[in-house]
Amino acid sequence: MINLENVSLKYGNTVALNNVSLKLPDQAICGLLGRNGAGKTSLLSLLCAFRRPTSGTITISGENPYESRNIMPQIALIDDDQSEIENAFQAKELIKITAALRPNWDAAYAEKLIKLFEIPVKKKMRDLSHGMRSAVRVIIGLAGQTPITLYDEAYLGMDAAMRKLFISELLSDYTQRPKLILFSTHFVNEMEGLFSETIIINKGQVIAHDDYDNLRSKGTVVTGFSEVVNSFTNGREILSQRVLGRQKEVVLFGELSENDRLAAEKKGLEFSHPSLQDLFIYMTERGGKEE
Numbered sequence: 001m002i003n004l005e006n007v008s009l010k011y012g013n014t015v016a017l018n019n020v021s022l023k024l025p026d027q028a029i030c031g032l033l034g035r036n037g038a039g040k041t042s043l044l045s046l047l048c049a050f051r052r053p054t055s056g057t058i059t060i061s062g063e064n065p066y067e068s069r070n071i072m073p074q075i076a077l078i079d080d081d082q083s084e085i086e087n088a089f090q091a092k093e094l095i096k097i098t099a100a101l102r103p104n105w106d107a108a109y110a111e112k113l114i115k116l117f118e119i120p121v122k123k124k125m126r127d128l129s130h131g132m133r134s135a136v137r138v139i140i141g142l143a144g145q146t147p148i149t150l151y152d153e154a155y156l157g158m159d160a161a162m163r164k165l166f167i168s169e170l171l172s173d174y175t176q177r178p179k180l181i182l183f184s185t186h187f188v189n190e191m192e193g194l195f196s197e198t199i200i201i202n203k204g205q206v207i208a209h210d211d212y213d214n215l216r217s218k219g220t221v222v223t224g225f226s227e228v229v230n231s232f233t234n235g236r237e238i239l240s241q242r243v244l245g246r247q248k249e250v251v252l253f254g255e256l257s258e259n260d261r262l263a264a265e266k267k268g269l270e271f272s273h274p275s276l277q278d279l280f281i282y283m284t285e286r287g288g289k290e291e
């Protein structure tokens, strides 16, 4: 269990995280969503003890990660690091070095993934394409089997087919060997089916943390004849709207009361929930807090 209490992180005068409190379970695939500069990387860098918070406390399994030799090998951060040091190694050397640092390393799984992603392992990292370098990193993330694995935009440069392969591996591995995976992404539409829970971070603050279905249920899509939809949605918080001939679809923020729903159904309106991406965009545009 990860527990953050009133955690803030400042870089000089820049407040990257502002009084964040968060509890994360031992087993989940948790999406970390936020606009550029929202504080996602800052949060992940605290969790893997690359940085210390300016104020507040972080505990992982009850221990302070900065002072614990037990905790550090249990956490891996997989990011889009382009450092010269890493780029100087052959892919297979980088994999071998990392394997030595990971107590739960699954060598057979790493070999399987190298074949699956068709990695030319003798090439230096700097000579691989961006997508291939990312594939090497996610192989390290998957084969490392760390109980807490953090992916920070780890698949950048991968084409759609490769991203699909990665997601499918992540899911099947999680099903067999559950752990805590935190997954920061801007590909909300593509990845949202992956998340058992989602954290939305905006301007350094956690504005929502809920399971996937609960979060999506905070929005309502209303569809029907334009005039009926207009009279029903008038005065409510509208996320987006589009007209389809005589029909109209309006996305509202918030759940409808049972009375509202029954009244609208009598008028022939239909309801569903918006995508996580639509909700995310709305919540971070208005900067609002989850009710």
Ligand SMILES: Nc1ncnc2c1ncn2[C@@H]1O[C@H](COP(=O)(O)OP(=O)(O)OP(=O)(O)O)[C@@H](O)[C@H]1O
Residues within 6 Å of the ligand: 011, 014, 015, 016, 034, 035, 036, 037, 038, 039, 040, 041, 042, 043
């Ligand atoms: N090393 C640093 N020095 C100074 N300011 C920083 C540093 N790293 C991040 N920041 C600032 O902290 C804030 C949060 O940045 P962070 O990288 O955590 O955001 P992010 O959500 O990961 O963004 P992105 O999606 O663009 O990667 C931003 O205002 C950023 O400019």
